[in-house]
Amino acid sequence: MRGAVRQGFVSVIRDLRGGELRVLVAAVTLAVAAMTAVGFFTDRVEQVVVMRSAEVLAADLVVRSNRPISDLYLRQASASGLQVATGTSFPSVVVAGDSTALVDVEAVSENYPLRGQLRTSDKPFGQSVVASSVPQPGEAWADAKLLARLGESPGVTVAIGDARLTVTRVLDYRPDQGFSFVDLAPTLLINERDVAATGLIQPGSRVSYKQLFAGDRAAITDLRAFVVSRLGVSERIRDLSDAGPEIRNALTRAQRFLGLAALVGTLLAAVAVAMAASRYASRQIDTVALMKSFGAQESYVLKVSLAQLATIATASALAGVVLGYGAQAGLAMVLTDLAGSELPAPGLRPALGGAALAVIVLSGFALPSLVAVRRVPPLRVLRRDLSAPPPSAWTVYGAAAVSIVGLLFWQVGDATLAGWLVLGLLVLLLVLAASAALLVTVATRIRGSAGAAWRYALAGLARRRTSSVVQVVAFGLGIMVLLLLTLVRTDLLVEWRAALPEDAPNRFLINIQPDEVQQVTAFLEERVGEAGLVPLVRARLTQINGRTLDIDSLASERGRRLADREANLSSQLELQEDNSVVQGAWWSDTGAATGQVSVEVEFARDLGIKLGDRLGFDVAGEQFAAEVTSLRTVQWDSFRPNFFMLFSPGTLDPYPTTHIGSIHVTPQNGPDLLELIRKFPSVTVIDIDAILGQIRRVMDQAATAVQYVFLFSLAAGVLVLLAVVDAGRDERLFESALLRSLGARRSQVLRAAMIEFSLLGVLAGALAAGGALTTGTVIADRVFQLDFDGNPWLWLAGIVAGLVLVGGSGFLATRTVVTHSPVAVLRRF
């Protein structure tokens, strides 16, 4: 046993020195390097994306309570190196001269916010700038609506309880302001040190306390566990899972893009590994025959092969992880500028993943051909034409398929995307194989009427049927994946960005009273643009099919949270274009009888609501019910008012209603908005520009990351081409020598090879373009829910890429083949 291991190890070291193993080790190393670089890199990018998303909490983790929170958590957090901040909020009345207004006082400590930034301006709806601190003691920042209600401007001194504070800035945005469709009292942001001076916090006051934490992911996880185990009765934890659905949507998409790009590199590298391994195995045949003729048994040879694989895996995993780490460090330097902050250190997981990948790729793509070598008959030492029976197709394809599926799920972590990719690959393989076979038939037919080089090239293509099909499939796959990446990187990203146009609504208007709807609509149409106001009723979902909703029995945490609060209900006659019915029928198609409700599909799943269920609601003590007649999907990031539950017209009429709407405003519209809230004092304007900007930043970072990942995939693609050409090199060397000894001129051999490679390239390129278009369209439709119009230039790009890549590498490979002296080559075989 030890002898076999030693022999395997020594032979790998020797072959590495001799260059025999260069392509195989390079392919595995590149696979590992690409994957670990992507792993390390996406790990860090994901942390940044999570940090961006954390802005809506102003922290990574927040603990809230309506009673003072002990400083136990703060001490624990500071001890583990986390940043901390605290806040207190309570409703109050401010007085300025003769005017008074109800406000929501937000008192915050230094460091607030831990994630995201405060923005202020010097006059209402003025130029917004980022604030570098919180208000100083004795100062306050008021939002534009508060100043409008008070009829004052910055500089005014206001009284809150016993304290006197000077309003120094207009507060435009704070990260955790959130937005809900209820009428919020305007905010007054003050320093927490002024709270005591107000004298407003007394036993029985309605006060909300919060502690904010941010920092290292592991420390946050630990802190969360620490807090959960000690959580007081009134204390609640909020973390990233509470971020709004639009942020989560953007995040999921970003992760899918990254996963897809990483996957492509992996698959390409795996193809290269398979080709290189089969060549390495065929080069082992003589050694194995010799060993067996000296008495080595198959089991011994098998051990040697396994030891070889283990050595190759260890060497390439080590090299790959080191390379990958180095590569991502360089990339991260570039991204740090884009992220505008230090990237957190990558975790160890990608390194372990890289080592596992080396084993998976070698087991799936190299093991079958290497272990088959043990069956070479010893007679090979006398009869050089004898070879090992090839490994059974089931073993080869089975091992590869298991590895691919494993890699897909590991890398994408998304069954839908993985499933569609597998389907796309399968269809492509079938189409490529069938088309290659067709070409072979056509080539055989037209062969007789062509010139000598053409005839030999066509004959060569036709006669090397299997190897032609394999090459078309390998090249086709490589080019398709490269094209697909181009598609994903540009077209799909463009489509995605187009789904969020520049003139997407950036202000929400809420709390518009029924008698103001007409006037507000007219005002907006004249000054700003169409607002499309929709009615809003606040209600609590109480019953499903006559049974009281038992919140604690719901399986999903999100479901429990959603069921626990008042829901926003609305009614519509026509379905908005950012909604689509997936089950049941929309009522404008069925007569629009009252008493119907359409439920958002994920909300329905979380609360266990099905089509045909009867839902009971409570609106301020009054009960009503409606039947679920359709389930909808909603594009949350369209930034139009959207609702989990929509009712048929008339259903909500008897209940207290306000209206809401969304508009797109430019900086020039500032005075119009000011006039709007003066004219209609109950109306509140919510700025969602910041949220939009946040989503755009997430997209930009994802796009940048995909571009970097693309570079690795490109390198893997080139390696596949090298492996393919290299795998065919021995055969070409032999044939070229033989042809020339039979009297073929150098140019004849070269021209024939060029024609053959070019035909392969054109076929592979055209089929790759078709495959990429199809797969791209399917992925766009099924995974990203985008419409994707295929780019016709893709066909040309595919064919040119095939011609250049296959023809070019074929030329380079064959050029050196014909310069070898025929006699020297013949002696080697």
Next chain:
Amino acid sequence: MVLESSRLTREVSSPEGNLTIVDGIDLGIARGESVAIVGASGAGKSTLLALLAGLDLPTSGQVTLDGQDLTRLDEDGRAALRAQRVGFVFQSFHLIPSLTALENVMLPLELAGDRQARAAALTVLERVGLAERAKHYPRQLSGGERQRVAIARAFVGRPLILFADEPTGNLDATTGERVANLLFDLNAEHGTTLVLVTHDQVLASRCDRTVRLDAGRLA
């Protein structure tokens, strides 16, 4: 003389300095003559054959094949000459594994642009007794059958000179003898000049003349 060499020398460089494999060979072979080149392993037999056939270039000296000085022709010129005048039979057959027996035999004619390649190839295959094996691939043939296909390929272009490098070296005695019979029969039928490298004294004795090489020199 259809094939003539003068002061033919081939040296290769090795770590111990230049090594002379073929050392000043003067040889003349007449049309239709059959010549066996014999000698111990490493005596330079195969190198001499490669030089005579223009597969390799001498370090010094010259080779004239059918009146043309091979050393003055470039690689493609020598290839063109081979296409018209020369046939080969190799020890390990050297059939192209992805081509059928018939296609292997057609190859030299196809390279020369002969439109009747298929018919001519079939005729020769019939002559070597393998017409029914025309569509078989090399791996489906026995060693003797493979060498018969190789012989058919060598004769299909009606070469002036046939070079054979240990043609029976990879075959058992009985099969080897049958293949040798075929080789000499076809040689007689076509009036081909035969240059044969072999270890086999019996085979050598069937040739008109035997040339013995010892350490690169004629013995």
